[in-house]
């Protein structure tokens with residue numbers, strides 16, 4: 001009897017395709033094959049090999065297997081099957097997401113040749129120009145490496161191939177043979193020495209010997225969670241097993257990877273969006289081969305083909321970047337925990353500001369709560385103060401007391417950090433004669449003024465136009481920026497403190513590759529300076545000489561309709577506050593607000609995060625929101641709002657939802673028009689995950705059958721973090 005295989009293709013189709021297996025071929029799930037599809041030949045992934053052959057249909061035959069082994073090992077394959085059902089996303093796309101781009105395209109699962117480099121002996125080669133800082137840094141880095149470094153790892157450490165080439169041209173480095181990968185032979189013997197508080201936490205962390213166990217490590221800012229992770233892995237990770245360490249953003253915090261490398265050498269693999277295709281393939285293959293790597297990576301590292309995972313760590317587990325915002329909308333954190341369960345190994349979720357979801361799990365006893373409430377180097381936490389700015393004169397958004405505090409900090413030889421929640425010069429351009437406000441022609445939003453290149457930009461659709469100096473409506477010249485952006489704060493600070501450098505950190509100032517490293521180096525030199533920037537500055541940085549943090553305006557999140565806004569506001573304020581006073585000197589935080597009586601801000605100054613989180617959880621429970629109920633959103637977007645709403649209204653009317661399912665809407669999204677697409681949504685809430693999931697699959701089937709036009713799109717977001 002002819003054998004049949006079920007194949008997944010990398011297509012947004014909620015179905016699989018049956019093919020005949022040639023006589024001489026043995027296949028197993030997770031293998032790559034080439035199959036005919038229409039007039040093309042495509043790469044497919046085997047999902048099932050004992051599918052009953054359909055009656056009366058002549059199936060086409062699989063052409064060949066691309067390799068005799070499954071590129072997706074069993075456990076990764078299970079993970080993706082589960083995720084496809086949980087997130088209601090087509091299996092084909094989920095499976096292909098877990099392959100590096102080269103393998104998706106059908107290229108062979110082999111590495112391209114890698115070159116390795118080592119420093120030339122002292123005294124050889126030409127001197128480096130005094131201004132070639134990056135070349136010097138690269139040379140120093142190579143000298144620190146225990147073995148020759150590959151081009152891939154050199155690039156992963158933040159250097160460029162042209163810096164490498166310059167050093168080679170000057171004969172300061174020379175090619176080397178690839179170091180034999182003897183497991184972890186090169187791993188340095190170092191283990192960090194823990195503080196007493198860290199040791200107490202370390203003893204409670206679940207070890208691989210305990211099997212599956214999830215811990216929530218609540219470690220205040222500056223408590224040294226990274227040291228704790230390193231110590232834990234050094235002590236408990238078997239030498240022949242793999243570990244996954246998820247981090248929100250590698251490029252922003254190169255020090256974290258550097259610290260891991262210091263203790264694990266070449267056992268560290270890195271995975272993030274800045275790797276090129278060849279680098280991705282190389283790391284992916286090392287993981288698939290089962291090399292005992294400690295893989296430090298961003299969200300999609302949760303999909304890597306680990307074969308002997310023994311520990312999972314998710315740092316800054318509350319971070320929004322773990323949730324994929326389009327397509328396969330998975331949470332890297334949640335998949336990482338699911339993997340730990342499949343592998344019967346521990347998962348450690350760490351944060352100074354845990355997500356309410358994880359904290360709720362800890363309170364329910366599903367996660368082990370471990371508290372680390374002392375800073376590693378400075379036992380006094382930063383002190384927080386509210387500065388009411390109602391009817392106070394402001395200079396470029398800064399109040400007099402804030403300016404005085406910055407001055408004192410600089411005069412003491414310390415650094416100040418000014419947090420502004422928007423990039424650009426000002427979020428609004430307004431005519432003070434006729435009231436005209438410049439809006440995005442494609443979105444329901446205002447355009448941000450960027451003074452550096454005199455442009456008006458939409459931060460939602462990237463629309464861009466030249467800035468004008470008079471009102472396009474009444475021609476008045478009284479056309480002015482309103483509100484604060486990072487560029488404006490930078491200007492004001494540079495004018496007020498002409499003797500000190502002002503360093504701006506936001507998406508615009510860090511676009512060039514390697515620029516963040518340069519900025520961090522400047523700050524870490526410790527000289528007095530003012531750092532001004534967005535959320536980027538709040539994430540995991542360790543600036544020892546920052547003793548003052550000023551938050552220009554804390555009010556953005558106070559009155560939002562998004563039920564997650566208070567949680568997010570608390571997290572941002574505490575994370576940015578946590579950058580102050582991390583070394584020996586105490587830290588101070590000034591939070592400017594027009595609502596110093598707001599309960600949330602008051603609590604922030606008086607209580608620890610978990611006390612506030614208890615309060616926020618109580619509010620979520622009263623409102624019937626996650627984590628007390630499960631949530632999903634069905635979104636539609638079309639050329640008109642009517643089309644979007646009609647689609648959602650019809651499916652809502654046609655579906656037979658159980659009474660325990662709460663359905664809200666359809667309603668236009670908070671920003672109803674984005675890039676000329678009109679967006680509406682239906683929100684679902686249920687006490688039971690299975691009830692929600694069944695309703696969603698029913699919806700998917702209906703929507704598939706309805707085949708809305710390509711101009712009318714829909715998508716499902718399970719456990720959404722953006723609910724507007």
Ligand SMILES: Nc1ncnc2c1ncn2[C@@H]1O[C@H](COP(=O)(O)OP(=O)(O)OP(=O)(O)O)[C@@H](O)[C@H]1O
Pocket residue numbers: 192193194195198219220221222223224225226227351352376377539540541542578582
């Ligand atoms: N045991 C230790 N001995 C000496 N210094 C330590 C120790 N543990 C941590 N540190 C130092 O304390 C500082 C804070 O550590 P780290 O950045 O890991 O904190 P964190 O918990 O990740 O903070 P955040 O959540 O704010 O990012 C770092 O400079 C680190 O080198």
Ligand SMILES: [Zn+2]
Pocket residue numbers: 440441442443445458459460461462463675
């Ligand atoms: Zn726009």
